[in-house]
Amino acid sequence: MTTNLTGSPATTATDSVLACQDVVKEFHVTGSKVVAVDHVSLDFPAGDVLAVVGESGSGKSTLARMLLRLMPVTSGTITFRGEDVTDLRGKRLRAYWSQVQAVFQDPFASFNQFFPVGDLLRRSLALSSVGREEADALIEECLGYVGLTPAQALHKYPHQLSGGQRQRVMLARALMMRPKVLLADEATSMLDATLRVNVLNVLHDLKDDLGLTVLFITHDIGQACYLADRVAVMEHGKVVERGSTDEVIFAPQAAYTKRLLADVPDLKGSLKRAV
Numbered sequence: 001m002t003t004n005l006t007g008s009p010a011t012t013a014t015d016s017v018l019a020c021q022d023v024v025k026e027f028h029v030t031g032s033k034v035v036a037v038d039h040v041s042l043d044f045p046a047g048d049v050l051a052v053v054g055e056s057g058s059g060k061s062t063l064a065r066m067l068l069r070l071m072p073v074t075s076g077t078i079t080f081r082g083e084d085v086t087d088l089r090g091k092r093l094r095a096y097w098s099q100v101q102a103v104f105q106d107p108f109a110s111f112n113q114f115f116p117v118g119d120l121l122r123r124s125l126a127l128s129s130v131g132r133e134e135a136d137a138l139i140e141e142c143l144g145y146v147g148l149t150p151a152q153a154l155h156k157y158p159h160q161l162s163g164g165q166r167q168r169v170m171l172a173r174a175l176m177m178r179p180k181v182l183l184a185d186e187a188t189s190m191l192d193a194t195l196r197v198n199v200l201n202v203l204h205d206l207k208d209d210l211g212l213t214v215l216f217i218t219h220d221i222g223q224a225c226y227l228a229d230r231v232a233v234m235e236h237g238k239v240v241e242r243g244s245t246d247e248v249i250f251a252p253q254a255a256y257t258k259r260l261l262a263d264v265p266d267l268k269g270s271l272k273r274a275v
């Protein structure tokens with residue numbers, strides 16, 4: 001049975017925008033087997049921010065890649081809006097990719113350094129049928145969602161933007177596809193503290209403004225609790241804790257979660273101050 005991140009049973013598949021049921025990923029390396037994701041079932045209700053937290057090697061990125069259908073599952077099922085997408089191919093897989101967009105850790109890696117940002121964004125729309133004027137309007141709208149104006153971004157080359165601005169341009173590019181789900185995999189890890197808060201706030205506002213479901217993957221339980229409505233904690237490929245952010249912070253059950261929380265001693269205090 002699938003449960004949502006609060007641990008209660010998922011009533012129907014259509015309650016969630018994205019879900020995985022009993023998903024496993026095994027890697028076989030030089031005769032030995034690594035179980036990177038070990039029977040994980042999660043349910044992502046529409047319009048929530050959900051964080052998956054765990055230390056390096058806990059299986060977060062492997063889970064993210066499977067949810068994004070960038071990597072096949074060993075076993076288990078992934079559903080999107082009630083439809084089994086585990087083995088989608090061709091056109092239907094491309095349609096899925098337009099609905100589930102991702103932003104990764106290093107925005108520099110995703111940019112061609114030799115093109116101004118405006119060209120890069122327009123090229124992202126090249127395969128769709130929108131005309132030049134419509135494309136420019138969409139780009140302006142999506143830059144607006146992440147707090148940038150065309151003048152701040154379009155004529156600049158990637159190296160002329162700050163890390164936070166580059167990451168916000170990547171978010172704008174993802175939003176141009178009008179996705180239902182935005183998956184951010186360590187998307188704030190390379191930013192300094194101020195820029196990180198800035199991007200976290202943008203992600204939070206996107207949820208409110210666009211009703212996006214945001215899946216936030218991080219090793220940092222502090223960031224997870226700052227941003228997310230619900231948190232799932234992964235250790236050695238398994239989900240060892242799940243619940244609302246308050247439940248996870250104030251009544252953690254797993255020893256592993258308690259240890260992660262102990263590494264952020266002022267978390268409860270800073271969250272209280274933010275309320």
Ligand SMILES: Nc1ncnc2c1ncn2[C@@H]1O[C@H](COP(=O)(O)OP(=O)(O)OP(=O)(O)O)[C@@H](O)[C@H]1O
Nearest residue numbers: 027029034036055056057058059060061062063219
């Ligand atoms: N392509 C691969 N081949 C073999 N083993 C892999 C592969 N990708 C991941 N692993 C292993 O699977 C486990 C989970 O890795 P994964 O990258 O998903 O963890 P993570 O929690 O995202 O860590 P990090 O935060 O460091 O990226 C690790 O033991 C890793 O070494």
